[in-house]
Amino acid sequence: MYITLIFLGVIMATIIGWLLRQTLNSQPWVSEAADDAVSGTSMDTSTKAVALMTFLAVATSVFGLFISAYTIRMEGPDWRPLAEPTLLWANSAMLVLASIVYHWTRNAAVKGNMEQVKPGLTVAGALTILFLLGQIVAWRQLIAAGYYVGLNPANAFFYLLTAVHGLHMLGGLWVWAKSTINVWTGADSDSVRLSIELCTVYWHFLLLVWVVLFGMLLST
Amino acid sequence: MAYVSIADRDHEIEHHDPQTFITKYVYSQDHKVIAIQYGGLAILIGLVGMILSSIFRLQLGFPDTFAFINPENYLQFVSTHGMIMVIYLLTALFLGGFGNYLIPLQLGSRDMVFPFMNMLSVWVYALSVLILIASFFVPGGATGAGWTLYPPQAISPGTPGVDMGIILMLVSLAVFIVAFTMGGLNYVTTVLQARCRGMTLMRMPLSVWGIFMATILGLLAFPALLVSAIMMLLDKTIGTSFFMPAMMAAGEVTDYGGGSPVLFQHLFWFFGHPEVYIVALPAFGIVSDLLSVHARKNIFGYRMMVWAILAIGGLSFIVWAHHMYVSGMNPYFGFFFATTTLIIAVPTALKVYNWVLTLWQGNIHLRTPMLFAIGFIFTFTHGGLTGLFLGNVTIDLPLSDTYFVVAHFHMVMGVSPVLVVFGAIYHWYPKMTGRMYNETLGKWHFWLTFLGTYSLYLPMHYIGFLGVPRRYFAMGNTDFMPDSAITLNTSMTISALIIAATQSIFLYNIIVSLKKGKPAGGNPWKATSLEWMTPDTPPKHGNWGHELPVVHRWAYDYAVPGAAEDYTPQTVPASEVPVGRDHGVDH
Numbered sequence A: 001m002y003i004t005l006i007f008l009g010v011i012m013a014t015i016i017g018w019l020l021r022q023t024l025n026s027q028p029w030v031s032e033a034a035d036d037a038v039s040g041t042s043m044d045t046s047t048k049a050v051a052l053m054t055f056l057a058v059a060t061s062v063f064g065l066f067i068s069a070y071t072i073r074m075e076g077p078d079w080r081p082l083a084e085p086t087l088l089w090a091n092s093a094m095l096v097l098a099s100i101v102y103h104w105t106r107n108a109a110v111k112g113n114m115e116q117v118k119p120g121l122t123v124a125g126a127l128t129i130l131f132l133l134g135q136i137v138a139w140r141q142l143i144a145a146g147y148y149v150g151l152n153p154a155n156a157f158f159y160l161l162t163a164v165h166g167l168h169m170l171g172g173l174w175v176w177a178k179s180t181i182n183v184w185t186g187a188d189s190d191s192v193r194l195s196i197e198l199c200t201v202y203w204h205f206l207l208l209v210w211v212v213l214f215g216m217l218l219s220t
Numbered sequence B: 001m002a003y004v005s006i007a008d009r010d011h012e013i014e015h016h017d018p019q020t021f022i023t024k025y026v027y028s029q030d031h032k033v034i035a036i037q038y039g040g041l042a043i044l045i046g047l048v049g050m051i052l053s054s055i056f057r058l059q060l061g062f063p064d065t066f067a068f069i070n071p072e073n074y075l076q077f078v079s080t081h082g083m084i085m086v087i088y089l090l091t092a093l094f095l096g097g098f099g100n101y102l103i104p105l106q107l108g109s110r111d112m113v114f115p116f117m118n119m120l121s122v123w124v125y126a127l128s129v130l131i132l133i134a135s136f137f138v139p140g141g142a143t144g145a146g147w148t149l150y151p152p153q154a155i156s157p158g159t160p161g162v163d164m165g166i167i168l169m170l171v172s173l174a175v176f177i178v179a180f181t182m183g184g185l186n187y188v189t190t191v192l193q194a195r196c197r198g199m200t201l202m203r204m205p206l207s208v209w210g211i212f213m214a215t216i217l218g219l220l221a222f223p224a225l226l227v228s229a230i231m232m233l234l235d236k237t238i239g240t241s242f243f244m245p246a247m248m249a250a251g252e253v254t255d256y257g258g259g260s261p262v263l264f265q266h267l268f269w270f271f272g273h274p275e276v277y278i279v280a281l282p283a284f285g286i287v288s289d290l291l292s293v294h295a296r297k298n299i300f301g302y303r304m305m306v307w308a309i310l311a312i313g314g315l316s317f318i319v320w321a322h323h324m325y326v327s328g329m330n331p332y333f334g335f336f337f338a339t340t341t342l343i344i345a346v347p348t349a350l351k352v353y354n355w356v357l358t359l360w361q362g363n364i365h366l367r368t369p370m371l372f373a374i375g376f377i378f379t380f381t382h383g384g385l386t387g388l389f390l391g392n393v394t395i396d397l398p399l400s401d402t403y404f405v406v407a408h409f410h411m412v413m414g415v416s417p418v419l420v421v422f423g424a425i426y427h428w429y430p431k432m433t434g435r436m437y438n439e440t441l442g443k444w445h446f447w448l449t450f451l452g453t454y455s456l457y458l459p460m461h462y463i464g465f466l467g468v469p470r471r472y473f474a475m476g477n478t479d480f481m482p483d484s485a486i487t488l489n490t491s492m493t494i495s496a497l498i499i500a501a502t503q504s505i506f507l508y509n510i511i512v513s514l515k516k517g518k519p520a521g522g523n524p525w526k527a528t529s530l531e532w533m534t535p536d537t538p539p540k541h542g543n544w545g546h547e548l549p550v551v552h553r554w555a556y557d558y559a560v561p562g563a564a565e566d567y568t569p570q571t572v573p574a575s576e577v578p579v580g581r582d583h584g585v586d587h
Helices: A002-023 A047-074 A087-111 A114-144 A153-184 A189-219 B004-012 B021-026 B031-061 B071-107 B115-134 B164-193 B206-237 B261-295 B302-318 B331-359 B368-391 B393-399 B403-433 B439-466 B483-516
Strands: none
Touching: A002 A047, A002 B206, A002 B302, A047 A153, A047 A189, A047 B164, A047 B206, A047 B261, A087 A114, A087 A189, A114 A153, A114 A189, A153 A189, A153 B206, B031 B071, B031 B115, B031 B483, B071 B115, B071 B164, B071 B206, B071 B261, B071 B403, B115 B164, B164 B206, B206 B261, B206 B302, B261 B302, B261 B331, B261 B368, B261 B403, B302 B331, B331 B368, B331 B393, B368 B393, B368 B403, B368 B439, B403 B439, B403 B483, B439 B483
């Protein structure tokens, strides 16, 4: 549970620290003109960005808890590490590329360059879909090699963690699909920019999660 | 009370308003309708939970009398009762119900920031309730594993509901968590980003602070329940061994091996303890507002109250293993968790002192909401003190799994939050419906509930001290239970039935008052916070008419020395009421 504790400790410390800073010097019982002018918006960013950050905290908690469970269960005497398919390296490369292309697309969208956004978005999504297909192929390779899910906790965790990560990826692709359809049906850059920016953050986040998960799977 | 709150709008629908019955009342994106849907459904399923408890209390009070209660369905009733009350009633009612209603109204917003997701949240919640109910009607019935669902017993033969019941229970929890997450993202984002001008964080009413922090806890803690539910589902359905050790079941060796039941307990309580505060923090916040309004005094130590909420929220993540002292752990861990448990009592006690000091020299109006708020101080202090007993390893070991624990958590997170729920419903009923409830019936409801719960739970502490174990269908011929304990069980059952019957007064009151209640006016309590300043009561779609309110002061300017009236609404500029307080010293 230490890993979860550290994760959540950092998240909680950030939240509480931020809230304390907001409240420390305030004397709300005194009607102050300076307070009257406050806009009622705490963060100088879009509402959707705040919601995404909150969601990333939730997702971090989910993955952190899975990782904690993994490390605790690993100590059992029946744990037999499985040989990860080499294909995972290729899949990881796809995901890294997807993240890079998404970031490039985001920069294009910020500049309003729709001619770059169209192919960029398409390629980023295609790479992500390739990653997911690659994950499924990796599953099939493992099954073919006899690493069944019920045989060993290491196998079970492998399928579980990749599946949870893949499902998060699918959720991202849902938003990606919406903005891609918008882009190809002639939406201007203003209407899709935010969605692309937030997706980029989400892709980077899921890449980071994958790097952590893959590293953990390889090293144990 | 489902739809009447906005029924008077029929003849004056504005252009942009939802037009059809379906979009207005069923698939509504208005936070007030969603709040009432959430609250109504939570109360409905809560009544089911209450009826279940009445049934198993019958067995405990009058053993071998009722043929329709057998050991299997007894366990199913106990388990489902616990799950319903903690999650589907209290969590949903405080956050989905009051959170939805109060956040936009008290902060001067037109609605939640993501109304569509908000609507999705309530319907996904409805789905989770449906799945939960369905588990009673599948072969084998609902799970009887206790609300904690500990493996290996939860998914091993011999436990009621081991086939479909446990699967539906876990699926229902996962669906509930999805619903909560959609709602929670809304609550957090709305509090951070959609307040009206002048509403600094420190001018927010404490109700919003409590709901806000509870939502953050929920968002970070529910994933632990999700993770454990998913892993147990896999253990059950595809034969993994995350939690399941090698074991014999029903005389045969199972395919499981090596799993760690204690791992489940860690994950479960990593959710389970913050869950206590997910329920308690909104209650803390709301009760602060009720006390302040009905005592006509500013809340004592507002800043401390906010920081106590933050401190409790932070600490609630590092006390979980005090639920697991008997599961076996390193003695140093026990020491650590006992210490953190005692530390969390400090900000909690601070809040209790501040509530009492708010009453001190106040102009107390003992209306129904106030009675419930004061009743809460009693029950919460009582339940909190027994928590100090149980937080210590050496005292917990003999008391664990006895009725002392049951009495403790029912006082602290059953009765106490429910008293606040009732107080809050009475308090905001005039705003939600435009009519007053019946005060006499409200007082009967309070006194019967309050005294009833004491006559139920005080003796329960005693039989817990005797060592009577919880969750047993029948005690059999045991020497350690004197006759007095048997008699007490009968008397507790009678109390429980009286409390259950008393709730019909409440239901009658809120339903009949919808039509027969006196018109309430916009601000019957002469309160200061924004929800009482809406141009219409009940508030219409968009809440504020054409112009959003602007806030000039905190929500607690009651009986300001020198002011003409004993309350100064948040919207009144300092220039109009120039007097005020400075560190408690009058100008």
